[in-house]
Amino acid sequence: MSSRENKQQLPGLTNQIINTYEDLGTINHLDHIPLPQLDKIIEILNDFKEVLYPGYRRRQGLHGGNVSYYVGNLVDRIFNELSTQIARALQHEDVVFESRGEWNSYLEQGEQLTLKLLERLPEIRRVLATDVQAAYDGDPACKSLDEVIFCYPGLDAITVHRIAHELYLLNVPFIPRMMAEWSHKETGIDIHPGATIGDSFFIDHGTGVVIGETTVIGKQVKLYQGVTLGALSFPTDSDGNIIRTMKRHPTIDDRVVVYASATILGGETIVGHDSVIGSSVWLTRSVQPHTTVTLEKPKLRMRADSKEAVTNDSSFEI
Numbered sequence: 345m346s347s348r349e350n351k352q353q354l355p356g357l358t359n360q361i362i363n364t365y366e367d368l369g370t371i372n373h374l375d376h377i378p379l380p381q382l383d384k385i386i387e388i389l390n391d392f393k394e395v396l397y398p399g400y401r402r403r404q405g406l407h408g409g410n411v412s413y414y415v416g417n418l419v420d421r422i423f424n425e426l427s428t429q430i431a432r433a434l435q436h437e438d439v440v441f442e443s444r445g446e447w448n449s450y451l452e453q454g455e456q457l458t459l460k461l462l463e464r465l466p467e468i469r470r471v472l473a474t475d476v477q478a479a480y481d482g483d484p485a486c487k488s489l490d491e492v493i494f495c496y497p498g499l500d501a502i503t504v505h506r507i508a509h510e511l512y513l514l515n516v517p518f519i520p521r522m523m524a525e526w527s528h529k530e531t532g533i534d535i536h537p538g539a540t541i542g543d544s545f546f547i548d549h550g551t552g553v554v555i556g557e558t559t560v561i562g563k564q565v566k567l568y569q570g571v572t573l574g575a576l577s578f579p580t581d582s583d584g585n586i587i588r589t590m591k592r593h594p595t596i597d598d599r600v601v602v603y604a605s606a607t608i609l610g611g612e613t614i615v616g617h618d619s620v621i622g623s624s625v626w627l628t629r630s631v632q633p634h635t636t637v638t639l640e641k642p643k644l645r646m647r648a649d650s651k652e653a654v655t656n657d658s659s660f661e662i
Contacts, residue, residue, distance in 0.1 A: 377439045378432040385522050388426050391418050392507055396469055400493050423458050430454035430511075433518040457514050461507070468506050471543050475502050478544040482566055498547030501533035508537035539573075541565075542598070549604075556593035558611060565596055568604040568623075576610035576628055597633065 365372045373379060390401075395418050399406045403414060431447070431454035438445060479492040479499060486492060492499055504527035508520040520537035528534040533550045535541075538557035545561065547553055549569035555561070559573045575592035591611035600615050602608065603623040608615065615621060616633030625637050 377436050379436055380429045380433045380518050380522060382522060382526070384425055384429055385519060386526055388422055388429070389504060389507065389523060389526070391422050391425075393503065394418050395422070395465065396472060396503065397493055400490075419462060423455070423462065426458045426461070427451060427454035429519060430457050430516055433516060437517045457511075457516055460514060461510050464510050468510070471506060472499075472503060474543040475499060475545050478546040478564065478566070479548075482546045483548060496550075497531040497533060498550045501527050501531045501535055501547065501550065501553075502541065502545055505535045505537065505539070505541065509539070509541075512537040539593070552605075558591040559593040560595040562596060562598035562600070562617065564599045566601045568602065568606075570605035571602050572607045572609075574607065574609050576613070 365374065394401055394403065395415055398411060398415060406414060428451065431450035434453055435445070435447065435450045438450075476489050476492045476499060479496055480486050480489050486496075504523055508523040508527075511523075512520040524535060524537045531550060533547060533553045535553075535555045536557040536559075539555045539559040539561065541555075541559075541561045542563035542565065544564040546566045547568075548566065552570040553567055554572045554574060556574050561573075573594050573596065578586050578592070579590065581587055594608045594610060594613040594615065596602070596608070596615045597617035597619070599618045600621070601619075602615075602621040603625075605623055606621045606625045606627070608621065608625075608627045610628050612630070613628060614630040615627070616631055616635060618633055619631055619635045619637070621627060621631075622636070622638035624639060627637060631637055
């Protein structure tokens with residue numbers, strides 16, 4: 345077929361696609377109810393990072409004479425943009441429950457919730473300072489606090505989380521999860537915005553870490569790559585629906601270290617303070633404080649593939 349003949353098929357194919365919008369109405373959004381905009385949420389997060397870590401990213405050369413003007417503009421922009429996005433989320437939530445109100449009322453709620461988040465920024469900065477210090481103290485390869493802020497994906501992930509968590513606590517729909525999933529894509533670290541995480545938190549390397557919604561993490565906790573803090577099971581009600589309001593994820597007390605690829609599951613699982621969970625451990629029950637949990641030493645088996653290599657199979661412990 346010629347290019348022209350091929351293009352003549354496109355209207356018919358388009359109609360076939362359009363017909364699925366009615367048949368599969370659960371995966372399209374066509375009724376003009378405004379949704380939060382992902383590109384705006386990303387811009388807002390980057391503005392927050394400028395406020396939280398001034399002088400490190402978009403604008404350098406800041407000093408006492410101009411920082412107030414610069415941060416003031418950022419705060420003003422965050423207020424306007426985030427208020428609108430929260431209003432969109434609130435309105436959509438009401439439409440889902442068939443109680444749509446006036447736009448101005450949603451915008452007013454959005455402004456009030458944004459102000460509450462902005463009021464938390466001084467405390468968020470205080471906590472993030474402990475996270476930066478924990479990363480520096482916990483990694484002998486790190487040369488400075490600046491290196492942590494510039495280079496460490498774990499800090500990026502916890503920065504976004506500490507913002508998203510505040511919005512989660514304010515019962516803002518959609519947006520905390522949008523923030524968390526964007527951060528997940530950027531860093532490889534998946535932290536649900538509902539997770540409660542204490543001061544001086546450090547994720548070393550970070551790739552593949554998963555922290556579930558009802559996880560509670562104390563102070564001065566260190567996780568390595570591939571750690572999962574997840575649910576043991578999903579209990580259901582009498583109708584077979586998942587019960588979403590109960591604690592499903594573990595509690596990690598103060599000063600715990602969890603090494604690479606360990607999996608800790610269950611809402612009743614508590615890892616006591618000052619404990620160490622070894623690499624690749626699968627843990628579904630609580631451990632007392634000051635406990636070290638490791639796997640038994642495996643055996644490494646080697647087989648000769650040539651005459652120059654070892655002449656027989658050998659096994660030894662590692």
